Amino acid sequence: MKKLLEMNHVKKSFDDNLVLKDITLTVEEGEVVSIIGPSGSGKSTLLRCATLLETMDSGELIYLGEKAAANVSGKAEYANSNELKKIQQYFGLVFQNFNLFPHYTVLKNIIDAPIHVQKRNKDEVNKEAKLLLEKMGLSDRADYYPCQLSGGQQQRVSIARALAMNPKILFFDEPTSALDPELTGEILKVIKELAKEKMTMVIVTHEMNFAKDVSNRMIFMDKGVIVEETTPEEMFQSTNQRTREFLGQYHNLG
């Protein structure tokens, strides 16, 4: 299996608050990895470090063997902007609150970056975008503006926007947290379908049952460290005190 993402000994602190304490994580091609954990455990920060929205204090970040950041005498040293620009194309990110461009139509949200960033052929990009919209069940919404769509529809557009860049790996940062349960279902369905197509994904989520269903591997984070990393089956039968405590809360809720 090809390693798409490697993060080695990642450390990150905000002021004096150590948010990530030595995190190491590998994602292979075709894998679906879920990251779970309580609020403030560092899962979102980890995702933001992986997607270059946040800079690590120390550690390595490697995509497809290419170093985005190397560890040089205890400090993360990032590659030059040209290399980062190339590496940027390997991944996509779906945000919790969509972050669609409100002044663009649905179609334009999807095609703008492929055309103006990747400089791809307009007709080809348009064709692909129409297929993506069809896949997301939004063919009839191409000319709508984001404000005219429901939250679930907006999130599906943002998934299509990320996919239009043809990323090797797709990150989701709590993709359903801004949605009500009914709309959550339609997003989870889309992600499950992507998993079937062997899309490599890393998903930060609070939807435990979904995480169990969709992932090959689950990571439980707490207080800036990875407590446990295993298959969903084993995670839910964990003997680790902290894991049981955390998952127990969800059982009680259900």
Add this chain to the structure above:
Amino acid sequence: MSYSTMLSQLAAGMVTTVIIFVMTLVFSLPLGLLISFGRMSKNIIIRNLAKIYISIMRGTPLMLQLLVVYFGPYYIFGISISSSYRAYAVIIAFAINYAAYFAEIYRGGIESMPQGQYEAAKVLGYTKSQTFIRIIMPQVIKRILPSITNEVITLVKDTSLAFSIAYAEMFTVAKSLAASQRSMVPFMAAAVFYYIFNFIVAALMEYWEKKMSYYK
């Protein structure tokens, strides 16, 4: 003097007023954007220079600034002022003054943009300038239009300050006609002119705002 001569003189003044108005916007709108970048710069020297500039421009009377721009070259540097400089002085003084106000409006608009828009653009690989031109600025313009309208309407009336250096725009002409003809008519004509001018400006801006309301 007949009404028609009076009106033709006033009409010439109107044309001059419109020219001052247009030229001021042409220079102050881009200059204001530049100053707002300075005001938001990470470099503390540039940021403070912009801050001081804005503070002075907003803290002193426009009429005083106009006099300084017009007489300054002679009083400070001993450069004799040609009569054609009068027109330039008006536009320079107005442009640098209005740029300060526009700069703060731009800054307010740019700083009000949610961080998520920058982050989404960054993850999609947009360069900084692409992000600003394609994603941020179009949304900023929509947000700041009502404030810009306010300034533009004030500018229409402020053009009359050119009277202080005897530049023959609408107001200057009206005042001298009123004095020489001992008549209120030129003032009435001036009032109607400014009102209609601003009515048109407000209508155009409202139309533009409406055009931008296709999204939230």
